[in-house]
Amino acid sequence: MAKKDKEKTKVKEKDKDKRGKKGTTAAQPEASTLPDAERIGFAIVGAGVIGPFHARAITDQPDARLVAVYDVVPEAAAKLAAEFGAEAMTDLDALLARGDIQVVDVCVPSGLHAAIGIRAAQAGKHVICEKPIDVSLEAADRLIAACEAAGVRLQVISQHRFGAGMQRLKRAIEDGTLGTIVMGNAETFWYRSQAYYDSGGWRGTWKLDGGGALMNQGVHYVDLLRWAMGPVSTVNAKMGTLAHERIEVEDVAVAVLQFANGAVGTLMGTTDAFPGYTCKLEIVGTEGSVILEDGEIKAWNLKSALGEVGAYGRSKEAKKAEAASNGSVGMGAADPSAIAWGGHAHQVRDMIDAIRAGREVILPGREARNAVELILAVYRSAETGREVTLPMDPKWKPGVTKAVSAAPAPVAAAPPKPRQRATTAKAGAK
Numbered sequence: 038m039a040k041k042d043k044e045k046t047k048v049k050e051k052d053k054d055k056r057g058k059k060g061t062t063a064a065q066p067e068a069s070t071l072p073d074a075e076r077i078g079f080a081i082v083g084a085g086v087i088g089p090f091h092a093r094a095i096t097d098q099p100d101a102r103l104v105a106v107y108d109v110v111p112e113a114a115a116k117l118a119a120e121f122g123a124e125a126m127t128d129l130d131a132l133l134a135r136g137d138i139q140v141v142d143v144c145v146p147s148g149l150h151a152a153i154g155i156r157a158a159q160a161g162k163h164v165i166c167e168k169p170i171d172v173s174l175e176a177a178d179r180l181i182a183a184c185e186a187a188g189v190r191l192q193v194i195s196q197h198r199f200g201a202g203m204q205r206l207k208r209a210i211e212d213g214t215l216g217t218i219v220m221g222n223a224e225t226f227w228y229r230s231q232a233y234y235d236s237g238g239w240r241g242t243w244k245l246d247g248g249g250a251l252m253n254q255g256v257h258y259v260d261l262l263r264w265a266m267g268p269v270s271t272v273n274a275k276m277g278t279l280a281h282e283r284i285e286v287e288d289v290a291v292a293v294l295q296f297a298n299g300a301v302g303t304l305m306g307t308t309d310a311f312p313g314y315t316c317k318l319e320i321v322g323t324e325g326s327v328i329l330e331d332g333e334i335k336a337w338n339l340k341s342a343l344g345e346v347g348a349y350g351r352s353k354e355a356k357k358a359e360a361a362s363n364g365s366v367g368m369g370a371a372d373p374s375a376i377a378w379g380g381h382a383h384q385v386r387d388m389i390d391a392i393r394a395g396r397e398v399i400l401p402g403r404e405a406r407n408a409v410e411l412i413l414a415v416y417r418s419a420e421t422g423r424e425v426t427l428p429m430d431p432k433w434k435p436g437v438t439k440a441v442s443a444a445p446a447p448v449a450a451a452p453p454k455p456r457q458r459a460t461t462a463k464a465g466a467k
């Protein structure tokens with residue numbers, strides 16, 4: 038990183054407490070004194086719920102400027118552009134032909150990410166793509182290949198990776214502080230009303246949302262789990278559409294995972310949990326365990342620090358004291374726009390630094406593909422009722438069989454064996 042850039046990053050670090058507040062209406066940064074030609078030009082495609090978060094993250098960088106906004110709904114583009122001093126455009130080709138735009142932020146419905154991203158890459162623009170990278174592996178692979186062929190960067194948003202708690206947990210796994218990792222669980226217990234799904238024609242559809250509780254809302258913590266634990270070898274899952282009437286995709290999903298490193302784990306996601314709870318990541322190692330909830334470390338317990346805790350673990354009193362001190366922090370649990378923009382700013386900053394330094398970005402397309410592959414494996418296992426072994430066939434798409442929502446026929450429990458017979462058999466075996 039150039040010295041000048043390092044100094045700017047330091048200033049940003051000092052300013053951290055002012056950044057990343059929920060919504061996009063935190064105090065605007067002071068206008069940059071850098072001439073336009075020295076700033077990286079950005080455009081946003083898609084001016085819905087998440088578009089303003091990108092606008093805020095871009096305009097927070099002193100060496101970036103938001104040049105243009107495009108949306109198929111011109112009024113949406115005009116509103117966002119006016120709010121952040123950019124130009125609203127009604128022709129995407131004209132936007133992509135501009136020489137003063139180097140990066141395009143793709144903020145359209147998930148199933149259109151590759152289509153828009155590929156057009157941007159072919160026009161020579163670097164791409165920042167919202168999560169998930171797209172809704173199928175085949176589309177993700179086309180986007181990754183197009184960016185590689187054009188020699189442009191592809192950064193996929195997964196903002197929760199960059200919080201202090203997750204960064205600390207990741208370091209503790211990598212440097213062996215937690216010992217051998219034996220279990221990893223991720224949960225997203227959120228609520229989305231039917232009105233939320235009805236608010237956009239693409240929401241809750243296989244084609245454009247690509248899935249529900251896991252592919253849209255749960256993908257954040259699926260990504261954290263996969264990042265923390267490494268590759269998954271097999272998945273056994275169940276899911277259903279149990280509390281919403283007019284959606285195609287799942288609103289509950291649970292899966293049992295076998296990781297390639299020998300550890301086991303679970304994934305749970307729902308948008309039925311009224312009124313919206315937290316996201317949780319639990320990592321268990323032979324030397325300690327950590328619980329991360331909504332990005333905050335809720336438990337960090339190492340054998341090296343606590344010493345022996347007795348045959349049954351901690352005392353009841355110690356557990357109660359910890360439970361009482363736990364608070365909860367909203368981050369989109371019930372309202373999709375109630376998220377912080379600091380993580381987006383981190384990834385926008387990283388894109389700028391990567392362009393200037395000629396290096397890879399912090400979360401490239403190949404890495405973001407892992408979460409989508411794992412979610413698709415959950416869907417495939419739930420649809421077929423079978424264990425799925427990874428890697429997934431890139432051509433496979435969910436939503437083909439109706440078994441997604443079908444409750445399995447009840448299986449009668451085997452009648453208990455009469456005690457007498459069991460005893461007799463045991464005696465006979467002697």
Ligand SMILES: NC(=O)c1ccc[n+]([C@@H]2O[C@H](COP(=O)([O-])OP(=O)(O)OC[C@H]3O[C@@H](n4cnc5c(N)ncnc54)[C@H](O)[C@@H]3O)[C@@H](O)[C@H]2O)c1
Pocket residue numbers: 082083084085086087088107108109110113144145146147148149167168169194196237253373376
């Ligand atoms: N990182 C996060 O925390 C986060 C939060 C919310 C949404 N997202 C992601 O952002 C993406 C958009 O979600 P949203 O909630 O903002 O959706 P939205 O429906 O609110 O906004 C999407 C916008 O894209 C526009 N659009 C649709 N097709 C287009 C096209 N072909 N060209 C240009 N514009 C087009 C729509 O008119 C709309 O204004 C999704 O992939 C979603 O998963 C991420």
